[in-house]
Structures are given as structure tokens and as C-alpha cells.
Amino acid sequence: MKSGIQYQIKVIIIGARQVGKSALTVRYLTRRYIGEYKSHTDLSYRQVFCIDGSSIEVEIVDVSNHPEDTSVPVTRAKNSDACVVVYSISDRTSFKAAHEALAALQASSQRKSFEDDNKEEQEINPAPLSVPVVLLANKKDLGHLRQVEADEGRELAKQFSCVFCEVSAADPAESEPEDLAGIFNQLIKEARSFKIRQQDTNNNAHNNNNGSSNNNRQRKRSVYIINRMLGSLMGRNSMPPELPSSRKGGTSQMASSMPNVAGSFRSVFKKRSV
Numbered sequence: 001m002k003s004g005i006q007y008q009i010k011v012i013i014i015g016a017r018q019v020g021k022s023a024l025t026v027r028y029l030t031r032r033y034i035g036e037y038k039s040h041t042d043l044s045y046r047q048v049f050c051i052d053g054s055s056i057e058v059e060i061v062d063v064s065n066h067p068e069d070t071s072v073p074v075t076r077a078k079n080s081d082a083c084v085v086v087y088s089i090s091d092r093t094s095f096k097a098a099h100e101a102l103a104a105l106q107a108s109s110q111r112k113s114f115e116d117d118n119k120e121e122q123e124i125n126p127a128p129l130s131v132p133v134v135l136l137a138n139k140k141d142l143g144h145l146r147q148v149e150a151d152e153g154r155e156l157a158k159q160f161s162c163v164f165c166e167v168s169a170a171d172p173a174e175s176e177p178e179d180l181a182g183i184f185n186q187l188i189k190e191a192r193s194f195k196i197r198q199q200d201t202n203n204n205a206h207n208n209n210n211g212s213s214n215n216n217r218q219r220k221r222s223v224y225i226i227n228r229m230l231g232s233l234m235g236r237n238s239m240p241p242e243l244p245s246s247r248k249g250g251t252s253q254m255a256s257s258m259p260n261v262a263g264s265f266r267s268v269f270k271k272r273s274v
């Protein structure tokens, strides 16, 4: 990390083709509106911001869509710290694509938490999105061509617990209460808090793992001691006795024929195990 930089945040902008992803990114970074962008590759912008006294290097990746592919390339959102999903209010297909993108993001969050959480609970309460997400309905200035109502966007955002805003890269006066810069800054702040929480969780998990490997080492040592004691009680080449199983409600053949040894085994086990 460069000196003076406290955090690095990667924000991914995804959405269907021609919804204004580049126009919104450039509007945020330069406060200007540039009408035409011709690019078939992802555009990456880096800028250092001072937000709430923290120096944050923000990388914004404006994800390009393959001209023949109508789906949103959600896999690009992997390894990002925040995500902006864009659709155009004058294009219902782009709204549908945004819905699919949010569902795919949620599915990938769910897969991640399935690996270590209670699966039944996950089925009842779907996992929240794994990174902070904002849903932006762009081209608000094109009200006369509107195909998607603001309430539909709001409802969709509610369904996926993300922030929603109708904006216009072309005409900022059309944006909802917060300006575009306010929305992006809020998202970056949220991503920073998210990252800090995640680092804390990882550190705790790491410490717990160290603790359990120490326990494992101690457990191995106690098993070794038990084996040695059994060896001296029964002679080197004898097989260790089976422990009497209280669950089965009976004693093993070996234990009943050698009650003293079984008793010793149990007391040794109790004393030495951890």
C-alpha cells in the first residue's frame, strides 16, 4: 500500500449495455458529463479521497459488457469491496438485467456463507449481499420515455436490502435528494467499515485456529501417554481394550474379562485428556 494510504477500496460498476455506467463514473470523478464513450474493455480509475479523515485509495472499475451478451457480468464483482448496479429508467430490459445481477450477487453470497454456517437457517433467511451494494436508476432526465417506475426500483432494492436512488448523469439537478457524489462517498464509507469488520472476523478466526491446533497437539500428546500406559499395563504386543460403551448398554468382551484394566484405562483417560 502506498504511504499515507490507509485503505484501498475497489468499487465495481455493473449493469446492462448503454445504461450510463461510464457517464455516471466520470460524472462522479470529474463532475462533468461526457456523452459518448466507446470502449469494449473494462475501464479502471484510481483516485485518493479523504473521507472522514481517512485517506482512501478508490479504484472504480467500469465493467464493459460483451456486445452480444445481454446478461450482466456479475462474476466481475468478485473480490470487490462495493458494487454499483445500474439500470436505465427508459429501458425495462436493463431493469430486468439489474434484478438478475442482484439475484446472482446474493446467490454467490449465499454460497460463501453455506460453507461455514447453518444451512437450514440460511434457507429460511437468505444471506445478505456479501458487499455493500447501491442500485442506481439512471437517466432520470428522460421522464417522458420512462418504462420503469421509481417504486419498482425501490421495491427491488428493498428485496435485496440495498440502497436505491434515481439519478441522472446528464442532469444532476434531476437526481434524488443526495447528489451522485454523496451516494458514492456513502458507499465507499460503508465499504471501508465492511472491510474493517471482515478483517476483525478473519483475525479472530485465525486466533481461534491457533488455539485449536494447540489443543490438538495437547490431545495427541495425551493419547500418546495413554498408549504408553496401556502398553506397560498389558504388555507391548497386546491389543488395546475396547472402551465399555455406555450408549450400547453393555461392556465389551475385553473389558468384562479384564475389569481392572478397563477401570485403569478410564481413570487414565479422565486424568490425561484435555
Ligand SMILES: Nc1nc2c(ncn2[C@@H]2O[C@H](COP(=O)(O)OP(=O)(O)OP(=O)(O)O)[C@@H](O)[C@H]2O)c(=O)[nH]1
Pocket (backbone or CB within 6 Å): 015, 016, 017, 018, 019, 020, 021, 022, 023, 024, 034, 035, 036, 037, 039, 064, 065, 138, 139, 140, 141, 142, 167, 168, 169, 170, 171
Ligand atoms: N439522457 C441521458 N443519457 C445518458 C445518461 N447517462 C448516459 N447517457 C447516454 O447513454 C449512452 C450510454 O452511456 P454510457 O455511459 O456509454 O453507458 P455504458 O453503460 O457505459 O455503456 P456500455 O459501455 O456500452 O455498456 C450515451 O449515449 C450517453 O450519452 C443520462 O443520465 N441521461
